[in-house]
Structure formats: C-alpha cells, structure tokens
Amino acid sequence: MRTHRLVAALVTGLVGTALYVAVPARGADTPAALDYTITVDAKGSGPAIDPDMYGxxxxxxxxAADGGLYAELVQNRSFEYLPVDNRAYTGLTSWSAIASAGGSGSIAAVDDAARLNERNRTYLKVALTNTGEGTYGALNSGYNTGIALQAGKRYDFSVWARTDAATGTPLTVTLRDQGGLTAYAAPVRLTVHGDTWRAYSGTFVATGTTDAARLAVEAGGTGTLRLDMVSLFPRDTFMGRPNxxxxxxxxxxxxxxxxxxxxxxxxxxxxxxxxxxxxxxxxxxARSYQWKDTIGPVEQRATNAxxxxxxxxxxxxxxxxxxxxxxxxxxxxxxxxxxxxxxxxxxxxxxxxxxxxxxxxxxxxxxxxxGPATSTWGAKRAAMxxxxxxxxxxxxxxxxxxxxxxxxxxxxxxxxxxxxxxxxxxxxxxxxxxxxxxxxxxxxxxxxxxxxxxxxxxxxxxxxxxxxxxxxxxxxxxxxxxxxxxxxxxxxxxxxxxxxxxxxxxxxxxxxxxxxxxxxxxxxxxxxxxxxxxxxxxxxxxxxxxxxxxxxxxxxxxxxGDRVVPSTVRGAVRAPEPVTGAVGLSTWRTAARYDDVAVTSADGTPLFSDDFSAGADRWTPLAGRGTWSVVDGAYVQSDTSAENTMVEAGDESWRDYDLSVKATKLSGAEGFLVGFGVRDTGNYYWWNLGGWNNTQGAVEKAVDGAKTTLIAKPNTIETGRTYDITVQVRGTTVTLLLDGQVWGSFDDDAVTEPFAQVVTRDVAARQLIVKVVNAQDAPARTTIDLGDVRVANTARMTVISGDPEQLNTRTAQPIKPVTSTIKGVGGTFTRTFEPHSVTFIRVQTR
Structure with a gap:
C-alpha cells in the first residue's frame, strides 16, 4: 500500500466543525491510534432510505449463466457453438467421439433442413456403422474440470432425437470418467423410434461424488441418428424448480x-x-439481447453470440x-x-x-x-x-x-x-x-x-x-x-x-x-x-x-435501516500529494512511433532528452509487453495485439516539469498512451489519446494497479499523422496540450478520507445502527456521542477486518464477519476500531 501524508482536518457527516488532532510520526512499526469523534443527533431525522436501496x-x-447460475451441466448442449461466438468454437466444442465394444461411425455438427427448429438450427448427426454389440456416439466434457456429481443426488437426462433405422436405435447413456474406467451411476437406456424429432428422457442417481465426470451418449446398430438439446440437469435446483x-x-x-x-x-x-x-x-x-428470444420451451429458444x-x-x-x-x-x-x-x-x-x-x-x-392471464403476453407467462x-x-x-x-x-x-x-x-x-x-x-x-x-x-x-x-x-x-x-x-x-x-x-x-x-x-x-x-x-x-x-x-x-440519523465525524484525513514520478510511453493494441522526448523543470532546466539517435538504452520496460525497437531514429512499438506496453525513463522523484514528445500512430485500434508521474508498474498517470477503440481521450491514474479516470472527452487519432504532445505538471495540477492547444487540465487535489461513518435507524427493532469504516493502518480511537438518548448497556457488534492484501479464494476464505456482544455502551462511549476494518454496532434504544 502507498503511504500518504496525514493532516488534521475535518471529516464530516451532514454538518460539522474542524477538530485538530495530533498525527503520529510515520515509520513506526505499530502506528499509534488516531483520535476521532462521532457526534450523533439520535433524536434527529435524516433522509428516509428507499426500501429497495440495495440489490x-x-x-x-x-x-455467469451457462456453466454458472443456470444449472445445466452439459456444455454446448444444442451444438450451436460457432466461430461467430468465438473463433476457436465449432459445433463440436466440448464434444468428442466415443466408441465401445468395437463400435464405429462418425459425428458431425450439421445445419440443414432436418434441424430441430428454425431457432435451434445445428444438431449432431451420427452416422452409425456398428457391428455386433458395438456402440458409437459422443462424449461431453461439461464445464471447468467436468460434470460435477454428488452421491445420492438425482440428475435428469433428456435429448431430442430421430433415426432412420427401421427398427429403432438403442441409446446407452452413462456418467463416467474420461477414461471410461469408473461409472458414477447406472446407465440410462432408451430406444429412439422414427425419423421425426421426439423428446426422450431418463434419470440417474449418482453413486459417487466427483467434479470431473463425462456424459456419454452411445448408440447401437447402423443408420443415421440425429441428436439435439442433450441435457443433464440436477434435480436439486434452487427452490426445486425445473430448468x-x-x-x-x-x-x-x-x-x-x-x-x-x-x-x-x-x-x-x-x-x-x-x-x-x-x-x-x-x-x-451476434444480435442484441431481446427478451422474446428467451421464453417458451427451451428447445425453441435461440442461442446467441x-x-x-x-x-x-x-x-x-x-x-x-x-x-x-x-x-x-x-x-x-x-x-x-x-x-x-x-x-x-x-x-x-x-x-x-x-x-x-x-x-x-x-x-x-x-x-x-x-398482464392478466387473458392478455396476449400474460397468457404466454401463464402457459409457462x-x-x-x-x-x-x-x-x-x-x-x-x-x-x-x-x-x-x-x-x-x-x-x-x-x-x-x-x-x-x-x-x-x-x-x-x-x-x-x-x-x-x-x-x-x-x-x-x-x-x-x-x-x-x-x-x-x-x-x-x-x-x-x-x-x-x-x-x-x-x-x-x-x-x-x-x-x-x-x-x-x-x-x-x-x-x-x-x-x-x-x-x-x-x-x-x-x-x-x-x-x-x-x-x-x-x-x-x-x-x-x-x-x-x-x-x-x-x-x-x-x-x-x-x-x-x-x-x-x-x-x-429505515432512515438516516444525522451525524458528524471529526478527525484525521490524508492530504493530496503532488504529482511525482518519471515519464513513460505505451500503446494499447496499436503500433506507434515516438520521437524527441524532452523533460524540462518548471524553471526551464533540462532534465532529460532523447531523440533515439543513440538507441533506447535509457528506457526500461515496465509492463514487459510489446515489441519496442529503434527504427529510423525513433522509438517504435510494433505489436498491434499487445496491451499496456509501458516503458519508463527518468527519475521517479521528478515533480513540477514539462514533458514533450512527438507521437505517430502507425496502425492498430487506438492511439497513444503518454505516461507521467510514473513510479512503478502499478502507480502512474497516463494520457490516453484515441482510447476505447479510438473514440475517446482521457487521463487515467493508476494506484496499486487500479485505474481511475480524471478527465475524459471524445477524441480520435489519425493514422500516419505526427502529433506534438505536451504535459505540464505543477504540484497537483496538470495541463495537457495537443499540437500546441490546451486539450484539457485537471487538479488531482482530492482529500482521502480513510475513516468514514453513517448512522441509520431500524424503526421496528428500535435500534441505531452505527456503521464505521477504518481503512488505514492505524487504530481509530473513537468517541461516539449519541446525545440525550437512553440506550441499553450492551450492543451487538459485527466486524470484518484483517490483512488489507488478503483475498477470499477457492481454498481459503480468511475474511469473514465476526459478531459479538459488547458492553459499556451509553449516551457517550469510546470504541477503538481496528485497522483495516468495517464495524457495525446495533445499539438498542429505550
């Protein structure tokens, strides 16, 4: 985490006055507690909170849907994956051929007049050339590592099928591992009859638990079998709902x-x-999402890119x-x-x-x-x-x-x-x-x-x-x-x-x-x-x-809560820092040429210049992406697929300077990225010209790798044209000039408030909910003044805290809320809020 200067200043809720407090020296192993005061007008009434505030x-x-919230376990169940969705896709993505007991045949994803319906166009055509007891068909790999099963749970299989075999085509459907050595349920056996589309179904009861099962659909005999909408659905869905x-x-x-x-x-x-x-x-x-495509029987719904x-x-x-x-x-x-x-x-x-x-x-x-069930579209809802x-x-x-x-x-x-x-x-x-x-x-x-x-x-x-x-x-x-x-x-x-x-x-x-x-x-x-x-x-x-x-x-x-309770807070905040750092050049899915880079201090003293006549040894790659080389006396990034190709030069302590550079777009999707205030790979500013597919210019500020837009306006960069770019840095103020004309300016002077609070009232419970966030390294020793209101001596407190760099992951979720009962609550009481914490205290009023 980057450090910031702390100053004594006002942090306000609704109204407030300044309170000046001592600030601990930087560099201590354990930061001293900072002092705050929260003053609550417990009998006052702030804005009502909309009952639908959070969703x-x-x-x-x-x-998030297929392979996620939608419980279908078969990937590409209707063979509709196509290159228009993703260049790597085919109608057989997630499917592979499978044969047992010497079975033979071929599979292909086909779109022809035999399709299931106009919206569900592609199906699996299985040409069967089996002899004896042999079977042949297709194996689905599901999502992630495979199909997840839990022992004892039911799974419903369904498929639409047709066959030209006069006596019908037997299907054997199994849940198994990739190699076919382990079965996770007894097989489902079906027989397809007739050369028109019909639905067939069966149910598995899983005999084992795994996250790597495969669904195998194999057919015996000879002839042409057509399959579509191959589905495996857990019976145990949310609220037990089908589909x-x-x-x-x-x-x-x-x-x-x-x-x-x-x-x-x-x-x-x-x-x-x-x-x-x-x-x-x-x-x-590749059309926009339209709701009428998504209702009715699932086999009649569209798929989309x-x-x-x-x-x-x-x-x-x-x-x-x-x-x-x-x-x-x-x-x-x-x-x-x-x-x-x-x-x-x-x-x-x-x-x-x-x-x-x-x-x-x-x-x-x-x-x-x-609409009522008698209306045109209400009737369709009712039918579902x-x-x-x-x-x-x-x-x-x-x-x-x-x-x-x-x-x-x-x-x-x-x-x-x-x-x-x-x-x-x-x-x-x-x-x-x-x-x-x-x-x-x-x-x-x-x-x-x-x-x-x-x-x-x-x-x-x-x-x-x-x-x-x-x-x-x-x-x-x-x-x-x-x-x-x-x-x-x-x-x-x-x-x-x-x-x-x-x-x-x-x-x-x-x-x-x-x-x-x-x-x-x-x-x-x-x-x-x-x-x-x-x-x-x-x-x-x-x-x-x-x-x-x-x-x-x-x-x-x-x-x-139902309503905001007026409150104020006083204590330390973080003052803004001047823009400080080296300079950088970058591109985003674009080839560009840079030349005549110059950095001059505010008083005119030269700090840096490079016309690349002696190479580019003074530049250090930060992102490690792209292809940079000196070509005809200019610095060129030539990879039009690379994103964020930042190279850095200069001194990271520079401040109050002018950066100038000549830039030419050679080819690609966007324009230029000119960096200033560059400290490291995650902390910098850059002027993004021709960004967002060459539609917008902006200055973005990166802090610990996360970017914020500080100024933005429409902007397009022409290929082959050389632009004169100048960035003037003065304290927290930056002025941007394009071809000698002021393009924009901003003042990065926002005050950081790592301590924040709000108080709301739960009317039915007759409770005040004091919500406090302490997003800094130091504890926050806080006096909470509820004023002239009678409250219970104890309160329920919930805290989320920990190492600010921690994540919850698949293997460990270290950050969880902890709820406890605290004592010593009164009209005025003191609470020290942990570093890097959010705390909710429910105070019972009498």
Whole structure:
C-alpha cells in the first residue's frame, strides 16, 4: 500500500466543525491510534432510505449463466457453438467421439433442413456403422474440470432425437470418467423410434461424488441418428424448480437479501445487430439481447453470440429471471436496448420501423410481466406456469451509451410510449460508462432537461478514488432525477478494496434522498472463464465462495435501516500529494512511433532528452509487453495485439516539469498512451489519446494497479499523422496540450478520507445502527456521542477486518464477519476500531 501524508482536518457527516488532532510520526512499526469523534443527533431525522436501496446486478459475463447460475451441466448442449461466438468454437466444442465394444461411425455438427427448429438450427448427426454389440456416439466434457456429481443426488437426462433405422436405435447413456474406467451411476437406456424429432428422457442417481465426470451418449446398430438439446440437469435446483438455478450460487445471492435484481446486462443488452428473428429478417447471430428470444420451451429458444466472447443459451431467460426475482423477494428491473450501442462502440441505428418494433417489444414485455392471464403476453407467462403477474414497476432503457443525444432522442420515445400505457412504471435512463467526462456531463444535462425520473450511473475505480469521493452525492440536486448506482466496484477483490467500497457506501446512505438504488457489479465469475474482475461471487463447477466485497456488501444489505440519523465525524484525513514520478510511453493494441522526448523543470532546466539517435538504452520496460525497437531514429512499438506496453525513463522523484514528445500512430485500434508521474508498474498517470477503440481521450491514474479516470472527452487519432504532445505538471495540477492547444487540465487535489461513518435507524427493532469504516493502518480511537438518548448497556457488534492484501479464494476464505456482544455502551462511549476494518454496532434504544 502507498503511504500518504496525514493532516488534521475535518471529516464530516451532514454538518460539522474542524477538530485538530495530533498525527503520529510515520515509520513506526505499530502506528499509534488516531483520535476521532462521532457526534450523533439520535433524536434527529435524516433522509428516509428507499426500501429497495440495495440489490444485485446479473449479467452473463464470466460465464455467469451457462456453466454458472443456470444449472445445466452439459456444455454446448444444442451444438450451436460457432466461430461467430468465438473463433476457436465449432459445433463440436466440448464434444468428442466415443466408441465401445468395437463400435464405429462418425459425428458431425450439421445445419440443414432436418434441424430441430428454425431457432435451434445445428444438431449432431451420427452416422452409425456398428457391428455386433458395438456402440458409437459422443462424449461431453461439461464445464471447468467436468460434470460435477454428488452421491445420492438425482440428475435428469433428456435429448431430442430421430433415426432412420427401421427398427429403432438403442441409446446407452452413462456418467463416467474420461477414461471410461469408473461409472458414477447406472446407465440410462432408451430406444429412439422414427425419423421425426421426439423428446426422450431418463434419470440417474449418482453413486459417487466427483467434479470431473463425462456424459456419454452411445448408440447401437447402423443408420443415421440425429441428436439435439442433450441435457443433464440436477434435480436439486434452487427452490426445486425445473430448468432452474444452481442451488449454492442462488443461495449465496439470496443471503444478500437483495431488494432488486437488474438483468440481463450490461454490455450484452445494447450490442450486436439490434435485430432478432423475424420472418422478414431471417435468423441472425451476434444480435442484441431481446427478451422474446428467451421464453417458451427451451428447445425453441435461440442461442446467441455473447458480447463477452462465448455462446450464451437462453435456457436462463426472462421467465426464469422474473421467477428468480420473485423467489428472492426482489423487484425485477429488466434492461432493454435503445438502439444505440455502448460499451466502447459508437453507433445509433437509424431505422424508424425497427425502433417502433423495439418499443412495442418493451410494451409487450411489461404485459408479459404484469398482464392478466387473458392478455396476449400474460397468457404466454401463464402457459409457462405463472398465471399471477410478477409485479414489474420499473424498467431501464439502454446501458452506457456513448452517444447521449442519439440515445436521449430514442429514450424519450420509449418512455412516452411506456407512460402512455403504464403510467405507474418508472422508466430509468443512464449517464454513460464513467463517472466524469463529456459524455457524462451531456447525458446528465439531457436527463434533467427531459424530466427523467431516475438515472443509472456506472463506474469502476481505484480504492483511492472511493476514499476520495465519499461526498460525491452531497452536492447533487435534491429535486433532480434520483440516482441508481447500477454498476460499481473497486478494482480488485482484496480487503482494502472492500473497505474502500464500504467507506463509499456510507456516503450513499448519507445521501439516501438522492441515491435510491445501488448494486455492486459484476455479480458472478466462473474462475476458469474470466472476462472481467473483480466480482462478487466466484465459483467453479462444484464450489462457490464469496469475495471479501461479498462479505461487506452482505453486511450493508442486511443492516440497512429505515432512515438516516444525522451525524458528524471529526478527525484525521490524508492530504493530496503532488504529482511525482518519471515519464513513460505505451500503446494499447496499436503500433506507434515516438520521437524527441524532452523533460524540462518548471524553471526551464533540462532534465532529460532523447531523440533515439543513440538507441533506447535509457528506457526500461515496465509492463514487459510489446515489441519496442529503434527504427529510423525513433522509438517504435510494433505489436498491434499487445496491451499496456509501458516503458519508463527518468527519475521517479521528478515533480513540477514539462514533458514533450512527438507521437505517430502507425496502425492498430487506438492511439497513444503518454505516461507521467510514473513510479512503478502499478502507480502512474497516463494520457490516453484515441482510447476505447479510438473514440475517446482521457487521463487515467493508476494506484496499486487500479485505474481511475480524471478527465475524459471524445477524441480520435489519425493514422500516419505526427502529433506534438505536451504535459505540464505543477504540484497537483496538470495541463495537457495537443499540437500546441490546451486539450484539457485537471487538479488531482482530492482529500482521502480513510475513516468514514453513517448512522441509520431500524424503526421496528428500535435500534441505531452505527456503521464505521477504518481503512488505514492505524487504530481509530473513537468517541461516539449519541446525545440525550437512553440506550441499553450492551450492543451487538459485527466486524470484518484483517490483512488489507488478503483475498477470499477457492481454498481459503480468511475474511469473514465476526459478531459479538459488547458492553459499556451509553449516551457517550469510546470504541477503538481496528485497522483495516468495517464495524457495525446495533445499539438498542429505550
């Protein structure tokens, strides 16, 4: 962890005055306790906390659905894996041929007129040339290490099949190990009859426990056998539901007691072609997520190319999402595409007929959720087993759009159509993909101008950002749109990250009149299929564990309270440090040429210059990526696939200097990354020009490897053009010049507040909930003044603490909450909060 200067200054709750305290000397082995005072107006009344304040956000990322929450054990069950999903995929991914007792034949994934249906197009064609007792077929490897089984549990097998063999084709289905030496259940034996598609099924009772089983489907005889939708489903799903959810994962989500669930994304909502299947359009892969693709019998549902690089079945579809929300006691909050792309893409679909279709699809979705069983879409819900409405009361249109004007033009049409038919539905907008920048500012301007009810903000930042921005929502308009913090996380899963998030959550609760919903993201990650981290719950095919952030989120989500109690805190904070460090050059999936690097102190004294005429020996690789070489007197990074290729030069003690460099993009996806304030591989600033697929420029600050955006605006870099880049560093202020013109500036002067608190009231329990975060090395000796209120002498205290670098992993989860009873509680009492801890104290009032 980096050290910071401590100063005596004000840390405030709602109101407060400064208290100056002594600060211990740095470098002590055991830091002396810092003194804080929390003053609570226990009889006062702050903002009411929305009953639906905390929830979860589910997106099919990191194989959160197939191979995760969706309990299906067969991977690629309908042979729909294709190169459009992932260049490595074929229709036989996760399948291999298998033969027993001298059996023979061939297998192939086929898409022809014999397909199961128009949406489920590819099937397994098995050409059988067996003799005698021989059998031939296919073996499925499942997810992770294989198919997980528990002895004594039931597993339901099903398949759609047809055969041209006049007397039928016998099937032997087994659960076994890779080599076929161990069987984990008695075989299921079936006979396929007739050359039309029919469903066949059977049940296994596992005789052993393993995480590496295989499902073998073998056929006897000769002829052509066709198979599709090969499924193995545990009987023991969450709530015992067929086509249901993996119990341990669903139970971990349920333990959070979420009040809403946002689904199905996320970036996969508003990417792709925007089309789905219609008679006019035909079938298209890599389309945006559309709810009508995901309901009805599973064999008739589509699969799709997932934005995150794999195939997603829609076995877990909108009906299952609604059912899961109901089972959790949570509100469903679906997100529908607005025909404007996001997530690093910039495209607005200009097709009025398509827009009208999507608006109608959204109206139909609300009818599917809430309409009577006699309505068109309510009848479809009832036919799936749920005649009662699901009670949808809010819906989000769009996700992280980078074109706010184009998005808002479409959003208003969605909202007006929804409100005309369903005036009680809250229609939620968003503010783009980050917490600052031109897109964010314009999006908020449009949201206010158009009277939007609620705006969904997203951001992923470093722990230091969260500790510096506890007051973010203090200045928001109390009469403007409400805020839903729909996606946020600190950029790792260590205790230090969770504590930074916890400190920030105290600010969310303190501003409960502005922030009415919040959800950490992402929710789930399969440890062997990770596209994004950090994540709340991790799993493989037979185990799951909560991250440290999970434990902190659970503590907040299950101890919310009904209303904020006014409180203030006084004590030490961390003062900002000047921008200090060496200089760097980097690229991201781009080849670029750099030349004439010069660093000059503020008084004009030359500190460094390099025209590369003598080579590049003065530069040190930090990231160890890319291909750097001196070409024609310039420093060139030529690998267009490499990301973060940082090389460093100069002195890490430099401050107050000007950096200039000439940069030319040669080829690739983005532009330049010019580093300053470079201290090491995880601590630096860089000016990112032409980032995000050459759509945006930004300055990002990395602290211990986690990056935060400090300034952002639209920006494109031309290939072959040489740019003059200048970075002027003065204390905490940085000015950026592109071709001699000021491109932007920022002041990195935020105060870090490692000690944070909020107090809420649980009306029914007649308790004050004192929530304290101490995210620093020193103990926090704290006087808690509850004022003129009678309280019990004892209180229940829950603490999460430990080494700030610790993680919860598959093999060990060292960070867990510890609950105890404490004595000596009164109107005023003292408590020393451990270093690196979050503490909740439930004080009983009389």
């Amino acid at each position: 979860v956000f589910f997106e099919d990322i990191n194989r 249901g959810l993996r119990r341990d994962l669903a139970e971990k989500i349920a333990a959070l007691e979420p009040r809403f669930i946002r689904f199905p994304g996320g970036c996969l909502v508003n990417t792709g072609s925007m089309y789905g299947y219609t008679a006019e359009d035909g079938w298209q892969r 997932n934005f995150w690089g794999y195939n997603q079945s829609y076995g877990l579809g909108y009906y299952e999402y609604f059912q899961f929300a109901e089972d959790l006691g949570a509100k469903p909050v679906p997100v529908v595409p607005a025909l404007v792309t996001g997530c690093g893409q910039n495209r607005a679909v200009d097709d009025e007929a398509l827009l009208r279709r999507h608006i109608q699809d959204t109206l139909d979705l609300i009818e599917f959720a809430n 087993g749920h005649p009662r409405p699901f009670g949808l009361d809010r819906i989000e249109v769009g996700n992280e759009e980078n074109l706010p004007d184009a998005f808002m033009a479409r959003f208003v049409q969605f909202r007006d159509a929804i409100k005309a038919r369903y005036p009680g539905i809250t229609v939620i907008s968003n503010s783009g993909p980050d917490d600052i920048g031109t897109t964010f500012d314009r999006a908020w301007e449009l949201n206010r101008a158009n009277g939007v009810e609620m705006v969904d903000e997203h951001y992923y930042n470093s722990p230091s950002w969260f500790l510096q921005n506890n007051r973010r929502y203090d200045s928001y308009d109390r009469n403007g749109p409400k805020v839903w913090l729909g996606e946020y996380a600190s950029q790792d899963n260590k205790l230090s990250n969770a504590l930074a998030e916890a400190a920030y959550m105290t600010g969310l609760e303190r501003n409960a009149d502005v922030v009415t919903m919040a959800s950490y993201a992402p929710l789930l990650a399969n440890i062997d299929y990770v596209q994004w981290r950090p994540d709340l719950i991790w799993f493989d095919n037979d185990q799951s564990w909560g991250s440290v952030s999970y434990e902190v989120q659970k503590l907040f989500m299950t101890n919310v």
